[in-house]
Structure formats: structure tokens, C-alpha cells
Amino acid sequence: MTPRPAPSRRHFLGMATATPLAVTGALTLGAGTAYAADSAYVMCYFTESTSLGEGTDYGLHLAVSKDSLNWTPLNQNNPVVTPTAGALGLRDPFILRKQDGTFVVLATDLKGTDWSYVSQYIHVWDSADLRTFTGYRRLKLHDMNTHCWAPEAFWDAGRGQYAIIYSAVNSSGHNVIMVNYTTDFLTASAPQVFFDPGYDVIDGDMAVGVNGVNYMYFKKNQTLVGTRSTSLDPGSFKEFTTGVAHGGTEAPTLVKSLTSSTWYLWGDTYTPNGVFYAWQSTDLASGTWTALDQKTYTQPLNSKHCGITTITTAQYDNLITKWGAPAWNRLKSYNLPARYIRHSNYIGRIDEYPIDPPSDSQWKLVPGLADPAGVSFQSVKFPTRYLRHYNYQLQLDVNDGTSTFSADATFYRTAGLADASWASFRSYNYPTRYIRHSNYVLRIDPISTTTERQDATFRVGY
Incomplete structure (x- = not known):
């Protein structure tokens, strides 16, 4: 139950006082019963x-x-x-x-x-x-x-x-x-x-x-x-x-x-x-x-x-x-797992859950705008906008239909650099750079250190 104030004084009137029946026989798992299959x-x-x-x-x-x-x-x-x-x-x-x-x-x-x-x-x-x-x-x-x-x-x-x-x-x-x-x-x-x-x-x-x-x-x-x-x-x-x-x-x-x-x-x-x-x-x-x-x-x-x-x-x-499974995803940070990728004032960043409104942290991972073998991050809240890099920082912009925008908004999903069961995202047009967080803001950077590999690793879930 969610939080509530101290209860007011309410009385049980006429409460049953019958003696409980004795429990006999073997007890079987009730709530949470697990069947063999x-x-x-x-x-x-x-x-x-x-x-x-x-x-x-x-x-x-x-x-x-x-x-x-x-x-x-x-x-x-x-x-x-x-x-x-x-x-x-x-x-x-x-x-x-x-x-x-x-x-x-x-x-x-x-x-x-x-x-x-x-x-x-x-x-x-x-x-x-x-x-x-x-x-x-x-x-x-x-x-x-x-x-x-x-x-x-x-x-x-x-x-x-x-x-x-x-x-x-x-x-x-x-x-x-x-x-x-x-x-x-x-x-x-x-x-x-x-x-x-x-x-x-x-x-x-x-x-x-x-x-x-x-x-x-x-x-x-x-x-x-x-x-x-x-x-x-x-x-x-x-x-x-x-x-x-x-x-x-x-x-x-x-x-x-x-x-x-x-x-x-x-x-x-x-x-x-x-x-x-x-x-x-x-x-x-x-x-x-x-x-x-x-x-x-x-x-x-x-x-x-x-x-x-x-x-x-x-x-x-x-x-x-x-x-049906959701048509959208959320992306959790590997080394700051209380935080998820979101947009705020059109800037890409990671913030602690819960994020309000929640649609700021919901994304459709669609075929890459520049290469369908890659992925682009389409905002659920603003479906005409995609995460793209600009001066290496990620921001949420309206797709203007140009090849430059498509390239900036396309990434290749790879095995997570810090954990192969997670995911990392390599830039399409700057292939030595990956999406990572730095001071909670998302950008694309070359990755070499252990910390950078962790910063560049995310769990794609719901």
C-alpha cells in the first residue's frame, strides 16, 4: 500500500470472536505456488x-x-x-x-x-x-x-x-x-x-x-x-x-x-x-x-x-x-543503474528514475535513418524528433530530412563495452566514438578506459 497518514481511530464493532479451527494435515504452498512446469x-x-x-x-x-x-x-x-x-x-x-x-x-x-x-x-x-x-x-x-x-x-x-x-x-x-x-x-x-x-x-x-x-x-x-x-x-x-x-x-x-x-x-x-x-x-x-x-x-x-x-x-x-510487448524501450545506465536515458529541454542525458513525465525516457529504436542496419532513437513524446549528435553532444531535434541529420542520428548497436549482455551504440559517421554519459549528459566520445566503457554501456529494456 502506498503512504498514508496515521489512521484515525476507527473501531471494529461486532468483530467475530470464534476460536480459530486447528490446522491439520500438511501445509501446502499457497500464495506464490510454483507448479512443476x-x-x-x-x-x-x-x-x-x-x-x-x-x-x-x-x-x-x-x-x-x-x-x-x-x-x-x-x-x-x-x-x-x-x-x-x-x-x-x-x-x-x-x-x-x-x-x-x-x-x-x-x-x-x-x-x-x-x-x-x-x-x-x-x-x-x-x-x-x-x-x-x-x-x-x-x-x-x-x-x-x-x-x-x-x-x-x-x-x-x-x-x-x-x-x-x-x-x-x-x-x-x-x-x-x-x-x-x-x-x-x-x-x-x-x-x-x-x-x-x-x-x-x-x-x-x-x-x-x-x-x-x-x-x-x-x-x-x-x-x-x-x-x-x-x-x-x-x-x-x-x-x-x-x-x-x-x-x-x-x-x-x-x-x-x-x-x-x-x-x-x-x-x-x-x-x-x-x-x-x-x-x-x-x-x-x-x-x-x-x-x-x-x-x-x-x-x-x-x-x-x-x-x-x-x-x-x-x-x-x-x-x-x-x-503484446511495448513498442518502446527504456535504456538504463550500466554504472549508474538508478538512471535512465531521457531528454530534458531537448538535451540527451541520464537522470534518476522516476522520470516525470515518463515519456521523456521512452524511445522507439527504429531502423537507422542513414543505414537500416543501425538504429535511431525516436522520441515517444515528440515523434518527429530523434537523438542526434551536434558538436559531439546528443540532443533531440526534428528530422529535417537531410543526409547530415540522418547520419548524426544513426548508431550501430554492439555488445556492451563493459558487459556483453548489455548494449553500446557506435556513431555512424564518427565510428571511433560511442554514446556515453559524462556529468550525466550524453555525448559521443572515443572510448578507452574502464570508466569510459562503463559510461558507454546501457541496458535496453522496458
Whole structure:
């Protein structure tokens, strides 16, 4: 969930106090279940720009990945479905693959940043394949004067039911993690308190049945903290880690690698930053995390509060076929990976993400104007303009149709000079020079040193 002020004192009236059922039988992985054939990942999110202008949309967005670190937004980073009831917008979406292999999508009933809006409902969709979404409804979780933020769900094998967890305010005036149980996401049991350590907690994310232990990470004091329990009983989870954070961080998302023993923990910084950071661990039980270098992962453009689920190769391919990969790219700096190529006042440079408006950092890599074997960088925001060099500095100019312009705006893509899996761009008409950044400004220069090779290396992604 994104940042909000301290909650007002809202009371749970008539809260169910039934004793939880005992968990029996083996625990099975619920949220984030990995099937034997899984080989890829799907992320759901909403989008929000720094100014809440261009690039902001409170519908359901999807992206796919083969490694869970670098993502391809679907449908040109536009929503694939949008709520038609309640606040007419969503936040904090979550995808659960159910026991029958189909999917259910849950989300907060809230559009924008009106934290005073109170809804006792969450948005729900059914989907067989994440290409079509059916049965849209809002599911009521309680009758209390409080919200239902950041819903997630997991399969509780002992109960033979799905648990829906979410953040709401208790009678002491602080957020706790609540739970309702359901078999069909059409109706739900009375709410119970799932986790209340006595202080404000939101954004619970589960990893169920990991070597017989269940884990839940949540936001505490702007950090991500882990709890664990050998049961799934409400009240059984106990904190066991110190906080992980990069500045103010929320919306933890636990992801298990499909090819190694590595776990990833994603976190989301507050609006207006909206930056994802990631940590890794090879032992979830240790509770220790190491920050990943930002060059190893790239979030979808303007993404906020994500959920990540594993899928098969066929599902990955079908999603790309249905929704399409973006017709544009973003280019990340190798040695300053928080920065992306953008234009500002028609000057080419690298600046830190998020860039507002986001279209300043979006490019179409089209066949080279002087040689179709090369590439030219066409601005998404100003499609008549291209990056070209002038006095060795890159600027965004209108194509005047001359051979000089075409030559200045054409580059040959090569293996990255600092990392062959990345890319470098050699000038068409000054073939000893490459695009590089210098004091954050883009220019073409001869390249000889290690630093210059790093300055001239970029990741072409989304």
C-alpha cells in the first residue's frame, strides 16, 4: 500500500470472536505456488507517476519475466482491466493461482490517494489464463468503519479454505492484519485478527509451507519485517527479523527463484518516488537479506505495489501474444543503474528514475535513418524528433530530412563495452566514438578506459 497518514481511530464493532479451527494435515504452498512446469513469472501492479499525471492509472496492469528481475509490461503498460464499481479504481493488486490452476485477482477498492475513502469491500476477478477476466465483483469483508487495504490470499490446507488477509484498523486505532476465510471468493467468513503485534502493521505477504514453516513479511515503521509460524492459526506468527529498507519502504513481495535456492524480497518506496528495491537470500529461515545491485533488476514503468506469481512458458507466451510487448524501450545506465536515458529541454542525458513525465525516457529504436542496419532513437513524446549528435553532444531535434541529420542520428548497436549482455551504440559517421554519459549528459566520445566503457554501456529494456 502506498503512504498514508496515521489512521484515525476507527473501531471494529461486532468483530467475530470464534476460536480459530486447528490446522491439520500438511501445509501446502499457497500464495506464490510454483507448479512443476512453471518457468516464468507474472507481475500485477497499478501505475503512479510523481505528479500523478501522465503514467498514472488505477487499473490492473500486468508484466511478465523469465527471471523475476527484469520485466516486460503488457498492453503497452496500459491496464488490462479496470474496476467498474466502488471507487472505480484499484491499488495493491494480487494474483493467486487457486487449487484448480485458475487465477483469482484481488485488489484494494481505492482510486488515487484519498486515504479518507473507506471501503469494506475488495475488488475480485476470476481468470482462467490472465488473458480474460470474468465474474467481476466486490467482496465485502466486514461491517466496520475501516478499510480493507492490500488484500492477499493463500490456501490453508488444514481448513480446506482460502485465507484472505488485509490491513484494517483495530479498536486501539492502529492497523492490524485481518483474515477472512472463503472457498469461492464469492462469500467470506466473519473477520478475525490474523496478526496484531501492538503497533501499526500493513501489507502482509505470505510464503506458506517452506520446509514446514510459514512466513509473513509486512511493513513496520517504514521497513519490511518478517514473522514466522509452524501453523497458519491467527495470532501464531512471531517477528524474527530486523527491518529491511531503502528509505521508507513498504509493500513486501516474496519471490522464490524457479532455478535456484534464492529468495527475493521486493519493496516499494513511498509516493512520490515509487521506486522498487530488491534483496536476496538463500535461506528464508535466517531472516537476513542482501541488497541487489540495481543493474540486476528493472521494475515496470511507474509500477506501484506489485504482486508476483509463477506461470508456465505457455502462459508466458500466450500473455505476450494476447497483450503484446511495448513498442518502446527504456535504456538504463550500466554504472549508474538508478538512471535512465531521457531528454530534458531537448538535451540527451541520464537522470534518476522516476522520470516525470515518463515519456521523456521512452524511445522507439527504429531502423537507422542513414543505414537500416543501425538504429535511431525516436522520441515517444515528440515523434518527429530523434537523438542526434551536434558538436559531439546528443540532443533531440526534428528530422529535417537531410543526409547530415540522418547520419548524426544513426548508431550501430554492439555488445556492451563493459558487459556483453548489455548494449553500446557506435556513431555512424564518427565510428571511433560511442554514446556515453559524462556529468550525466550524453555525448559521443572515443572510448578507452574502464570508466569510459562503463559510461558507454546501457541496458535496453522496458
